[in-house]
Amino acid sequence: MGRYREDPARIRSLVQPDRVHRDVYLDPELFELEMRRLWPRAWIYVGHDSQVPKAGDYLTVEIAQQPLVMVRGTDGAVHVLFNRCAHKGSRVVSATSGNCRGQFRCPYHGWTYRCDGSLRTVPLKSGYAGTAFQESSAAQGMTRIANVAIHRGFVFARFSDQGLSFEEYFGESLTSIDNMADRSPAGRLEVTGGVLRYLHQCNWKMFIENLNDTMHPMVAHESSAGTARDLWKDQPPDAPKPMVIEQFVPFVSNYDFFDRMGVKIYDHGHSYTGVHFSIHSKYAGIPEYEARMVQAYGEERAHAILAESRHNTVYYPSLTIKGAIQTIRVVRPLAVDRTLIESYTLRLVDAPEALLERSVMYTRLINAPTSVVGHDDMHCYGAIQQGLAARGNEWVSLHRNHTPAEADQIAGSYNGTSEVSMRGQFRAWASALAEVEEQP
Amino acid sequence: MSDAKVIDRAATDEAMSDRAVTDEALVDFVYHEARLIDEKRLDEWYELFTEDGLYWMPLTRGQPEGPAHTSLFYEDRLLLQVRIQRLRNPNSFSQSEPSWCQHVLQAPRVQTRSPCGSRFVLRTPFFYAESQRDQQQIYAGVAWHHLVLRGEALRLRMKKVELLNCDAALPSIQLFL
Numbered sequence: 001m002g003r004y005r006e007d008p009a010r011i012r013s014l015v016q017p018d019r020v021h022r023d024v025y026l027d028p029e030l031f032e033l034e035m036r037r038l039w040p041r042a043w044i045y046v047g048h049d050s051q052v053p054k055a056g057d058y059l060t061v062e063i064a065q066q067p068l069v070m071v072r073g074t075d076g077a078v079h080v081l082f083n084r085c086a087h088k089g090s091r092v093v094s095a096t097s098g099n100c101r102g103q104f105r106c107p108y109h110g111w112t113y114r115c116d117g118s119l120r121t122v123p124l125k126s127g128y129a130g131t132a133f134q135e136s137s138a139a140q141g142m143t144r145i146a147n148v149a150i151h152r153g154f155v156f157a158r159f160s161d162q163g164l165s166f167e168e169y170f171g172e173s174l175t176s177i178d179n180m181a182d183r184s185p186a187g188r189l190e191v192t193g194g195v196l197r198y199l200h201q202c203n204w205k206m207f208i209e210n211l212n213d214t215m216h217p218m219v220a221h222e223s224s225a226g227t228a229r230d231l232w233k234d235q236p237p238d239a240p241k242p243m244v245i246e247q248f249v250p251f252v253s254n255y256d257f258f259d260r261m262g263v264k265i266y267d268h269g270h271s272y273t274g275v276h277f278s279i280h281s282k283y284a285g286i287p288e289y290e291a292r293m294v295q296a297y298g299e300e301r302a303h304a305i306l307a308e309s310r311h312n313t314v315y316y317p318s319l320t321i322k323g324a325i326q327t328i329r330v331v332r333p334l335a336v337d338r339t340l341i342e343s344y345t346l347r348l349v350d351a352p353e354a355l356l357e358r359s360v361m362y363t364r365l366i367n368a369p370t371s372v373v374g375h376d377d378m379h380c381y382g383a384i385q386q387g388l389a390a391r392g393n394e395w396v397s398l399h400r401n402h403t404p405a406e407a408d409q410i411a412g413s414y415n416g417t418s419e420v421s422m423r424g425q426f427r428a429w430a431s432a433l434a435e436v437e438e439q440p
Numbered sequence: 441m442s443d444a445k446v447i448d449r450a451a452t453d454e455a456m457s458d459r460a461v462t463d464e465a466l467v468d469f470v471y472h473e474a475r476l477i478d479e480k481r482l483d484e485w486y487e488l489f490t491e492d493g494l495y496w497m498p499l500t501r502g503q504p505e506g507p508a509h510t511s512l513f514y515e516d517r518l519l520l521q522v523r524i525q526r527l528r529n530p531n532s533f534s535q536s537e538p539s540w541c542q543h544v545l546q547a548p549r550v551q552t553r554s555p556c557g558s559r560f561v562l563r564t565p566f567f568y569a570e571s572q573r574d575q576q577q578i579y580a581g582v583a584w585h586h587l588v589l590r591g592e593a594l595r596l597r598m599k600k601v602e603l604l605n606c607d608a609a610l611p612s613i614q615l616f617l
Contacts, residue, residue, distance in 0.1 A: 194499040194510040197609040223532035227525045231518070244519055340609050345510055357507040361514075369610035370497070370512045372526055378612050379534035 002029035008434035015430035017423070018402040019395045022388040024426070025203040030433070031336035038317065038432040039064035041163035042268075043149065043156040043170065045319035045330055046070050048344070049078055050153055050190040051097070056115060059097040063318070063332060068145075069093045070155060071100065073115040080145040080157045081117040085109075086138045104142070117142035152181040153189055154319075160437075164268070173270040176313035180323035182305045184348035185296035189326070193360050196343040198369045202381035204317070204333040205425070207341060210377060211312040211320045211329075212273045212421035214258035215400070217251045220380055224372040225251035241284070247362050250279035251373065261311065261416035269316030269428035271421040275413055278311040280324035288352050296350075316425055326355070327363040337385050343367035398422050461589060466560050467548045469594050470585050474543035474566075477616045482524045485616075488596045489517055490588060497601040497617065512606065512613075523616075534614060539572045541615045548585070558589040559597075568617045579617060580604040 004011050004027070011033075014021040023030060044063055047070045051059050058071040060083055067083035069092070085092050085106040092104050092113065103120055104113045112120040119141035122128070133139055147158035149166035154177055156166065163169070181189050200207060210216065217225070228248035232241070262275030274280070293302040309324045321328045326348060332340040345359045366373045388396075401418035410427060414420045476485040489495070496505070497513040507514065515523070526532050548564040562585040569578050586598040601617045 193508065194503070196499065196510060196512075197607070199609040199611045201611070220533065223526045223529040224522065226531075227529060228522050231521060231525065242518060244516075244522070248522070353508060360507060360510050364510055364512070364514060368510075368512055370613050372523060375534035375612045375614055376532070379536075383533075 004029050004033060004433075006436075008436065011434045012430055015426045017404075017407060018399045019397055020426050022394050022396060024429070025205060025385065025396075026336065026388055028336045031203075031333070033433050034333070034429075035064045037435060037437050038429060039333075040159035040437075041432060041435075042317055043147075043158050043163075043166055043315075044317075045315065046080055046148075046155045046157050048153050048189070048191045048346075049150055049155055050188075052078060054099065056099040056101055057097075058093060058100055060093050060095065061332075064159075066159060067091050068157075069104070069142075071115050074102065077116075078148065078150060078155055079116050080148050080155070081113075082143045082145070084142060085111055086113075086119060086141050087111050087122075092142060113142050117144040152177050152187075169268055170270065170315065171266055171268075173266045173272070173313065173315065176272055176310055176321060176323050179305060179308045179310065180321060180326060180346070182297075183293075183323070183326070184351055185292045186349040187296075188349040189346040190349055191344050192347045192356070193345045196363060196368045198341045198343070198367065198374060198378075200339040200341055200378060200381060201337060202339060202378075202385045203336060204331050204339040205429075206381045206384055207331060207339055208314060208317060208320070208425060209422045210381070211314050212263055212271050213419075214261065214263070214273055214416050215255070216377075216380070217258070217279075218254065220376045221251045221373055223376060225249055243358060243361055244365065246283055247358075247365055248373075250282070253279065255417060259415050259417040263414050263416050263418060263421055265411050265414065265420055265424045267411050267424075267428075269425040270314055271424055272310045272313035273416055273421075274309055274311030274324075275416075278309045278324065280311065280322070281309040283358070286352060286354050289355055292350065292352070314421065314425070316428055322362075325362045326359040327367065329367060341367070398426070460557055461560065461594070463550050465594065466550050466562055466587060469587060470548040470562055470564050470583070471545065473585070473596065473599070474545055478540075478542055480527075482527070486517070486520055486524055489520065490590065490595045490597050491517065493517055493520075493596055494598045495520060495601075495616070496598060497603055497606070499606055501602075501606065512603065513601070534612065537573050539570055539614045541568065541570045541617075543568050543617075545583075551584075560587045560594075561585065562587065566617075570613060570615055572614070575611075577611065577613070579613075581617065583617070 014024055046061060047059055052070060052072040055072055055074045058069050060069045069081050069083045071079050073079055083091050083093055087109055090106055090108045092106050110123050114120050119139060145157045145159060149156050151174055181187055225248045228245055229252055232245045260276065261273055261278055263271060263273045264275050265271045313321050318331050319328060326346040328344050330342040334340055343363050345363050347356050365371055368374060398419045401415060401420060406423060410424050473488055495513055495515040497511060499510050499512055503509055527535060544567040546565040548562045550560060551563045552561045564583045566583055567578065567580050569576055581601055581603045584600040585596060587594045588597045
């Protein structure tokens with residue numbers, strides 16, 4: 001019996017309007033409660049449907065301690081199944097991805113399942129005659145998650161039967177995914193070019209918070225982006241900028257730049273920075289791409305799509321996307337102080353290859369275990385995870401630009417350096433954690 | 441791109457050398473290159489690369505060369521310079537406690553020599569340790585050195601590092617394998 005499980009009031013007391021208690025990052029019991037109360041009731045990103053293009057294609061993933069398989073059925077529909085044999089509980093599918101050729105087969109006793117999880121065959125079935133097998137959960141097969149939604153190829157699942165509908169949960173925040181997909185002349189995205197898997201020695205919320213934290217780049221990334229800026233500073237102003245310089249240098253823009261960039265807050269913890277412009281706004285144009293966009297959408301609409309330059313959009317708690325550069329980072333909590341961040345690159349279907357090359361370079365420069373930008377972020381997360389143990393101050397400050405008016409409504413547009421996105425995330429967090437889950 | 445193609449592409453712009461480069465000289469280059477990294481003599485290391493030099497660590501097995509697939513490293517000289525200068529920046533917070541590394545190389549083998557005698561590919565299995573105070577990571581892999589003769593000197597056109605666990609979830613790797 002822990003301190004928090006039976007005590008919603010105590011959980012609520014950890015999140016105050018302008019600060020949070022350190023236990024939210026340190027306490028293993030709260031991590032367990034997140035995995036039971038927050039993640040299962042939220043809509044969690046599972047994968048992209050371009051990763052399972054053909055019938056029988058699957059990928060396996062573990063999310064919030066749940067082994068899952070996402071599979072394209074024979075009817076073309078994408079299913080998300082719990083990756084557990086209905087018999088003795090073995091994980092049925094062990095490969096990261098593949099094609100199941102019409103059925104999954106458990107490696108232990110050979111029970112087979114259709115792509116929708118239903119039980120297909122059991123060896124020597126006569127042994128179950130006269131038993132309660134048919135009425136038991138074993139006969140139901142691999143449990144299929146009922147609540148699955150696909151938006152522009154992004155597959156989300158809500159593990160619990162309880163919770164908001166997909167549309168209620170994400171609302172207008174889905175416009176960030178729309179803008180990323182609309183940047184393809186065909187309106188479609190494809191995951192391509194491999195996945196960067198970066199192990200973070202920190203609580204998952206530190207990573208999520210950092211994505212809309214605009215007060216850190218000019219400090220934490222001064223050594224990387226600042227070095228790139230200094231290496232380039234003697235070049236004439238009209239010298240064509242290598243992509244590296246174009247991508248690194250905006251990270252060390254000044255406070256005024258990030259403040260004017262703006263941040264947009266939605267309910268349930270979602271938000272994005274770059275309401276008016278962003279660090280991606282000044283990339284050199286690619287005329288062939290712009291021509292294809294105009295051809296596909298018409299002049300006005302094409303320019304409206306490309307004028308958006310959102311920085312990071314947070315789909316709380318599992319996904320962050322960068323629409324303007326077509327990369328996404330997926331958050332997989334492993335333990336209270338361990339998180340896996342997986343970074344994927346998306347191809348804009350029918351766009352010139354140069355767009356993909358830009359995205360590939362960006363994700364390697366910024367999101368990789370070998371990224372100099374990532375190293376300094378990771379260093380800070382680890383330092384927080386350690387530093388929070390210090391006695392004398394149990395609170396983490398989220399005061400920047402706080403106003404009492406947020407109590408009534410937090411959704412809206414704010415100045416870019418406000419910590420309002422983090423306050424919004426913790427509001428969603430507290431409301432989920434303080435709601436005792438249904439038994440079991 | 442296959443190793444052979446890399447050689448073909450460059451063979452035309454390379455003058456014939458009148459003296460054959462010995463295997464020993466090629467192998468010594470590989471040992472020297474690793475030692476420069478381990479001893480943090482990174483300016484000397486940087487100078488080993490040709491103007492179009494590339495330091496490449498693929499993300500997947502059998503990954504084709506080129507900018508259309510994500511890599512762990514795909515660094516031209518400009519990016520290498522950013523990394524080297526950053527390591528010396530007092531505000532490189534992830535290096536406020538510095539990392540150190542050690543290569544342990546299996547004997548390098550000369551895999552190919554171009555017909556004109558100025559391009560070489562060597563294969564070197566290795567272990568690599570990177571430590572930072574109480575944390576030590578150990579990696580294994582194969583390094584491919586694509587060397588060219590520039591005048592009398594051997595230079596590095598590409599170092600390709602095939603990491604054994606390239607598909608694993610990895611912590612920060614801060615130096616050079």
